[in-house]
Amino acid sequence: MVKTKAKIFLGVIVTLGLMLGVMIQLTLMARDEREGRLQGEALARAMSAAAVKAFDDRAEQQAQIRAGWAEQQAALTAEPVMRAERRAQEQPELLILVNPWNPLPEEYTMVLQQVGREFGTDYKMDERCADELEQMIFDCREAGNHPWICSAYRTQQYQQNLFDNKVLRVILEGNSPEEAPAIAAMAVALPGTSEHQLGFAVDIIDEIYTNLDEGQESTSTQQWLMENCWRYGFILRYPVGTTDITGIIYEPWHYRYVGARYAEEISALGVTLEEYLAMRRGR
Template sequence: MRQRRKEKTHFTRKIIAVILTVLVFVMTASFSSTATATVMDSDVIFVNKDGSRVAVDKSELLNTEEALKDMSQENVSLEDDELDKIAETSKRAAEDFNKRKASGSGDSSHNITIVDRDGRSYTPSFDEDWALILINKDHPIPDDYTFELATITGSVKVDVRAAESLVEMIKQARSEGIGLYVASPYRDLERQTYVFNRKKQYYLDMGYDEKQAYDLAAETVAPPGTSEHQVGMAVDLIASGYKDLDEGFAYTEGGRWLAKHGPEYGWLLRYPKG
């Protein structure tokens, strides 16, 4: 396993650098509690009027080429040397972006002091504190938030600062015989709006009013402007050999590997079971 970048500090290793939404780990279990499913980006779970929840096969919903883009399972099948080039290019691009951002930013957040569990204080540098941003329905994406995207392959894009670690994780999994697939990477505002409105329309067609449909849709799809996918900090992953979107993936070799090794690369299961 390639070692993580040496310039990372002890604090950086303790703080999760980016957020990984492994949808298949928690598809069924997390939806048993509204509190654990408030912003899950799913296209297969719906709530009936009696409160029961039902899984709908995605083929019943995504019946157009445009809609299928959301759940496309893109295998990062590049050779290792190609992945190495992507990782190195992304690393340089991230360093350049951080330098430009830091030199032109007067954001007072860079003057904060963080105290860890052991009582030690730490002042994060810009290339570290970018990952501390909280994005959800209560904390939408700031209007002045900027980032750059790196292309892993095809339409698979993530924040340039997260690309290197994602590539390294995929490479290591592959070296251990596990093929990882990206089911949903970065989405722009237009795409997120489309996905959310499609889910809301489902509930409108079931007879719910506008507010009810919005609230129900928001349980499983982040409203536009509140999704981590929109800033390239989240991806949905599945593994070869098991492509069903259900909690059974957690018990597969690929699921166990991600749960164990994801944090080593700065990626974590965003919505753990329970």
């Protein structure tokens, strides 16, 4: 009986011991698990912080790229928008008329800008058309032609020298000194009546065919310019058969800036500046 009691007691002890062992084991496992979870969480946090940072860095980088791209796009679209605005704008001051009957206004002034330097020439134009002229020359060259600026802005003194030389040549050709100035004025404007003094006129010749005569019209350079100059705000100022209106001989090399707004219309109408101004007055 005692032996049986002792066996039961031992069994209970062993069972309790086993249970205690299991409990300790379970506690330890739970602790390990908790610690493991904490470690895992810490690792995950660290990892996600790195990931967030990497993402932020990338986002910053991407934002920079996007900003740069947007800037580029804005620059690319601004130019046509500016052109369209210019085209829509009324700028009647660009239509200033200077011809044998309308001399340059006494106090006329303009801001001049160097043009054609990259093409090996050294001239000045009114700053309102200098960039457009350079673009036109550039595009004309890109199209495979050989435009060459041979005259742009002229001072009163320079125009005077040109005119005096022309009178002399006209006399040497056999004309009387009395009639020579009038004849000369058909080709070289009287000082004070030349558009070149405005800074809005430019003579462009073909680099290969350099004569200032009607042969210019057959060069690929003039053909391109006559067809496209209006896009840059220029017109062929003295077209064939208009001497009675302009007072100047046919000059398939003399281009006048009037701005894209008017150049387009003048070209479409096929009229001279004098006729266009008369049409505007009649509107």
